[in-house]
Amino acid sequence: LIAMAIDYLSGVSQAFYNSNVNSKVGFKGFLKKFGIILLICLSVILDKIAGSTGLIRTWAIYYCVATEGISITENLGKMNILVPEFIKEKLEQLKNKEGE
Numbered sequence: 373l374i375a376m377a378i379d380y381l382s383g384v385s386q387a388f389y390n391s392n393v394n395s396k397v398g399f400k401g402f403l404k405k406f407g408i409i410l411l412i413c414l415s416v417i418l419d420k421i422a423g424s425t426g427l428i429r430t431w432a433i434y435y436c437v438a439t440e441g442i443s444i445t446e447n448l449g450k451m452n453i454l455v456p457e458f459i460k461e462k463l464e465q466l467k468n469k470e471g472e
Contacts, residue, residue: 375440382447438467
């Protein structure tokens with residue numbers, strides 16, 4: 373939830389920074405966040421059905437946090453804020469590892 377909130381705020385911030393605020397884009401972003409919450413809920417249900425100890429949920433959360441992190445770094449880049457390359461690399465590694 374924290375990563376989602378930071379991503380949403382960084383997206384709104386970069387939209388204001390670049391003078392391209394659009395309520396439809398903002399609403400779509402909000403719906404995307406809602407979809408992510410549904411995905412996490414589904415992963416919890418799948419864990420319970422499979423008798424897992426939370427592995428599916430954990431993978432889903434890692435993947436979503438990595439995706440949000442990449443989006444945050446993209447938003448910061450659009451505001452000409454430099455993001456250390458090692459942070460970008462770690463987020464990509466996490467996303468790729470958990471997405472397999």
